[in-house]
Amino acid sequence: MxxxxxxxxxxxxxxxxxxxxxxxxxxxxxxxxxxxxxxxxxxxxxxxxxxxxxxxxxxxxxxxxxxxxxxxxxxxxxxxxxxxxxxxxxxxxxxxxxxxxxxxxxxxxxxxxxxxxxxxxxxxxxxxxxxxxxxxxxxxxxxxxxxxxxxxxxxxxxxxxxxxxxxxxxxxxxxxxxxxxxxxxxxxxxxxxxxxxxxxxxxxxxxxxxxxxxxVDQLTATMKSFVWSCRIPVREAEEWNARYCVSNLRHEGDQVELRIVSAEKPIEQATSVVPTLEDFYLYHFQEEEDITAIEK
CATH class of the missing domain: 3.40.50.300 (P-loop containing nucleotide triphosphate hydrolases)
Structure with a gap:
C-alpha cells in the first residue's frame, strides 16, 4: 500500500x-x-x-x-x-x-x-x-x-x-x-x-x-444552522445581496426566495436548510475575489 x-x-x-x-x-x-x-x-x-x-x-x-x-x-x-x-x-x-x-x-x-x-x-x-x-x-x-x-x-x-x-x-x-x-x-x-x-x-x-x-459529510456538518431559506419582496433583493452571502436566488412572482449562508439567522421567518459543500465553500471563501468561479 x-x-x-x-x-x-x-x-x-x-x-x-x-x-x-x-x-x-x-x-x-x-x-x-x-x-x-x-x-x-x-x-x-x-x-x-x-x-x-x-x-x-x-x-x-x-x-x-x-x-x-x-x-x-x-x-x-x-x-x-x-x-x-x-x-x-x-x-x-x-x-x-x-x-x-x-x-x-x-x-x-x-x-x-x-x-x-x-x-x-x-x-x-x-x-x-x-x-x-x-x-x-x-x-x-x-x-x-x-x-x-x-x-x-x-x-x-x-x-x-x-x-x-x-x-x-x-x-x-x-x-x-x-x-x-x-x-x-x-x-x-x-x-x-x-x-x-x-x-x-x-x-x-x-x-x-x-x-x-x-x-463531504464531515465538512457540511460544520455548517449546520449556517444555511437559511427565506422569502423577501423583489424590491429588497439587491439590498439583501449586498448584506448577506446569497448562494441561490429564485423569483416567485413579486417575491424572491433566497438561500443564505450566514452564522446568524437573517430574519425571523427564515428556516434552516440542509447545507451542501458549495455552502461550506461560500462561507469560508466569500471574501475571495474569484468566488463567482464556483460552477455546477
Whole structure:
C-alpha cells in the first residue's frame, strides 16, 4: 500500500508564503484539493510531483523522501499540470507514443496503452488527427490520457476539468472515481461539483495553509444552522445581496426566495436548510475575489 506523507511542508517565494506548514498523510483514494485561485494548490502539487523543492519540511513516499527516490518515484507518478503543453503537429496517438517513450515504455507498450486510453477519454475516433485541430476540451482529455500512460500509483491532476463540457466532466468524474480504488488521486480544483460526489476526502486550502480536511459529510456538518431559506419582496433583493452571502436566488412572482449562508439567522421567518459543500465553500471563501468561479 502506498502512503504519501507531508510533514510541515512550506514553500516561500521571497516574502510570499505560497504554502505554509502543511502536514497530511494520504493513502489510496480520491482527494479533492479545494480552494480559491491563489490558495497555493498548484505550488503544493508541484512539490508533490518533485518539480519544486520545499523551502522547509519533507515529502515522503512509504517513509522515503521523494527527492532521494529519483526515477523510482517518477515511475509511480502521473501528472496533469494546469497549463498542459503539447506538440500541435503531432497526432493524438503520436503524442502519446512520444510521452510513453519519455516515461520508459517500449513503442509496442506505448501503442497498446495509447489505443486503450484514447478510447477511455473518447478520442479514439480522432487518434490520427493533428492536435492543433482539437478543441480545448479535447486537448484536456488528451492531457488526462498522457497522465495515465504509465499506469501511475500516484495521480496528480491540477484543474483537470478546465475546458470540458458538462457531459465530458461527468465522464471524467466517473473515470477518476474508478481509478481511486487502488491509487492515490489528488484532484485540485475550485469547482465544487468536480469533487463533491467522487472525493473520499476534501482537503481545503486557504492562503497557503490547510484550512481543514474531511469527508463531504464531515465538512457540511460544520455548517449546520449556517444555511437559511427565506422569502423577501423583489424590491429588497439587491439590498439583501449586498448584506448577506446569497448562494441561490429564485423569483416567485413579486417575491424572491433566497438561500443564505450566514452564522446568524437573517430574519425571523427564515428556516434552516440542509447545507451542501458549495455552502461550506461560500462561507469560508466569500471574501475571495474569484468566488463567482464556483460552477455546477
Amino acid at each position: 502506498l502512503e504519501l506523507t507531508l510533514n510541515q511542508v512550506s514553500k516561500h517565494f521571497s516574502a510570499k508564503k505560497a504554502v505554509n506548514g502543511i502536514s497530511i498523510r494520504l493513502t489510496s483514494g480520491v482527494y479533492g484539493l479545494l480552494g480559491a485561485n491563489g490558495a497555493g494548490k498548484t505550488t503544493l502539487l508541484r512539490m508533490i510531483c518533485g518539480i519544486l523543492n520545499p523551502t522547509s519540511g519533507t515529502i515522503q513516499m512509504n517513509n522515503e523522501e521523494i527527492g532521494r527516490m529519483g526515477e523510482r518515484y517518477r515511475d509511480l507518478l502521473g501528472y496533469l499540470p494546469q497549463d498542459f503543453g503539447y506538440y500541435p503537429d503531432f497526432s493524438a496517438e503520436e503524442f502519446l507514443w512520444y510521452i510513453g517513450s519519455l516515461k520508459g515504455l517500449t513503442l509496442a507498450a506505448s501503442k497498446g496503452k495509447a489505443r486503450e486510453l484514447l478510447g477511455t477519454v473518447a478520442l479514439d475516433d480522432v487518434a490520427r488527427k493533428k492536435i492543433r485541430t482539437f478543441s480545448g476540451g479535447m486537448k484536456q482529455r488528451l492531457g488526462i490520457a498522457q497522465a495515465l500512460l504509465n499506469d501511475p500509483r500516484l495521480l496528480v491532476l491540477d484543474e483537470p476539468t478546465a475546458g470540458l463540457d458538462p457531459k465530458e466532466r461527468v465522464r471524467f468524474r466517473n473515470l477518476i472515481a474508478d481509478l481511486g480504488r487502488d491509487k492515490i488521486v489528488i484532484l485540485s480544483t475550485h469547482i465544487v461539483s468536480d469533487v463533491e460526489y467522487i472525493a473520499d476526502q476534501i482537503l481545503v486550502m486557504k492562503k497557503g495553509s490547510l484550512l481543514t480536511a474531511g469527508t
